Amino acid sequence: SSGINAEYGGTGRGIESEMLNFCERHSISTENIVCLGGDGCSVNTGKLAGVFTEMQFMLKLRLLIAVCLLHMVELPLRHLFLMYDGKTTGKTATVQCTMYIV
Numbered sequence: 001s002s003g004i005n006a007e008y009g010g011t012g013r014g015i016e017s018e019m020l021n022f023c024e025r026h027s028i029s030t031e032n033i034v035c036l037g038g039d040g041c042s043v044n045t046g047k048l049a050g051v052f053t054e055m056q057f058m059l060k061l062r063l064l065i066a067v068c069l070l071h072m073v074e075l076p077l078r079h080l081f082l083m084y085d086g087k088t089t090g091k092t093a094t095v096q097c098t099m100y101i102v
Helices: 012-025 051-059 069-085
Strands: 002-005 035-038 064-067 098-101
Touching (some): 012 051, 035 051, 064 069
Parallel strands (some): 035 064
Antiparallel strands (some): 002 098, 035 098
C-alpha cells in the first residue's frame, strides 16, 4: 500500500489527479488497485465528484472503499467531550489524513 498526502487541490478531481500522478511517478500499475482508503469527508466520498468516485471513473474499475472508523467517530465524540469537559485549554493538534491505495 502507498500513502498519499491528500492536500492537493482540495477537490476530488485535484486529489485524484495527484494520486494517479503518484502511481505513475512510482511505477505503480493502476490495474492492480483494488482498494482506496481515507476519511469519510465529502471530498473523498462525494458521489458526484469525490476522490473515490473520480478514481473509479478514471480507472474504469469498481474498487473497495475503506473509510477510517476513527475519523467517523471523532466528530460526535469531540462534541460530547466539549459538552462535559468544556473547551480544551492545552495545545491542540491537527489530524492529517492520508489516502491509501492498496
